[in-house]
Amino acid sequence: MPPRTVWYTGSVTDATHLTPHDPTPRELGFRMPAEWAPHDATWMTWPADDDLWFGHLNAVRAEFADLVRTIARFERVELLVRDDETEHDARARLDGANVTFHRLPSDDVWMRDNGPIFLKRGDDLTLTNWVFNAWGGKFEFLNDDRVPEYVAGRLGLRHWDLPQVLEGGGIEVNGAGVGLTTRSCFLTDTRNPQLTEADYAELLRAYLGVEKLLWLDGGLENDHTDGHIDTITRFTDERTIVTSVEPNPDDANHATMNANLEALRAMTDVHGERFRIVELPLPERRLEGAEGRLPPTYANFYIGNGFVVVPLYDDPNDARALEVLRPLFPDREVIGLRSRAIIEGGGSFHCVTQQQPAGAPWTGE
Incomplete structure (x- = not known):
């Protein structure tokens, strides 16, 4: 069956909206x-604006095509396309892939941050819709902020609409009650300046099921997300954390990554047990883009059904990163793909994907 296009009509189905006044x-x-956990699909947005990519759009689309085709080997990709040109380009590059196209206005491609955050209870599926403001108003975002509502309507999901700003790349969970985040991101005055660490812990406990929220201080230099956790430190199973390290003491990332490493070694799960901490190198070479230093990282991998896809940068540490990650995913194919053009936009594979967990729409019972 050829890929199909779902057209945006300016409205969605009557999926029930829930608010903080509801349970x-x-x-x-x-x-x-x-x-x-098993996925039904991966949601992504096709790149559309050459200015946002500083003239690298064609190279970005080539890398996107490799990424989408790789994911589509394992699970369906739900792909948002902005207009005729965007859809035509995506179809030409993805011919024959397991992709459903959705014609929907968009501003950018960072589905991890502007997309929904899904929740599960047994086989029941729902989602949370948080405010997205492009990392504190750094870019246009009104179209992207509407994506969770579209997804909820398309899937017929009851969902919670929250008034707080929250990006999916800012929170990492182990599925067993523990969440990881960074102070440099969550505590900025351009997101939720009224919220303290304790407030966030309660908010994520109530709406994401995070029973214990762990904090690192910061992320990579010149990361426009203000230091998302998914660019530096990730869970690979309930008890294992892989975290980025920079051995060069003259590099601006050295002190921050070293402090994060020491903090992680002292952290414990909901049962008071310490985690297994695995060190992951950052790329050896410093990369410069149109707006200064770029934040390339191997920690921005994406985990799917039977695979893990890892961004590579034509760097001497590419092979070493794959050597570190492969033993951590013994039941998955760990695949390295080039992300040298995509990183020009400030993120990589995890930033441009959002998993839809396997499940059926929650009926409200």
Whole structure:
């Protein structure tokens, strides 16, 4: 069956909206599953604006095509396309792939941050719709902020609409009650300046099922997300954390990554047990883009059904990163793909994907 296009009509189905006045997801037994839990699909957005990519759009689309085709080997890709040109380009590059196209206005491609965050309870599926403001108003975002509502309507999902700003790349979970984040991101005055660490812990407990929220201080130099956790430190299973390290003491990332490493070694799960901590190198070469230093990282991998796809940068540490990650995913194919053009936009594979966990729409019972 050839790929099909779902047209945006300016409205969605009558999926029920829930608010903070309703019972919370946690009260109803829902929580955010780990990324390695089974997926029904991966949601992405096709690149469309050459200016946003500083003239690299064609190279970015070539790398996107490799990424989408790789994911589509294992699970369906739900791909948002902005207009006729965008859809034509995507179809030409993805001919024959397991992709459903959705014609929908968009501003950018960072589905991890502007997309929905799904929740599960047994086989029941729902989602949370948080405010997206492009990392504190750094870029246009009004079209992208509407994506979770579109997804909820397309899937017929009851969902919670929250007034707080939250990006999916800012929170990492192990599926067993633990969440990881960074102070440099969550505590900025351009997101939720009224919220303290304790407030965030309660908010994510109620709406994502995070029973214990762990904090690192910061992320990579010149990361426009203000230091998303998914660019530096990730769970690979309930008890294992892989974290980026920079051995060069003259590099601006050295002190921050070293402090994160030491903090992680002292952290414990919901049972008080310490985690297994695995060190992951950052790329050896410093990369410069149109707006200064770029934040390339191997930690921005994406975990799917039977695979892990890892960004590579034509760097001496590419092979070493794959050597570190492969033993951590013994039941998955660990695949390295080039992300040298995509990183020009400030993110990589995890940033441009959002998993839809396997499940059926929650009926409200």
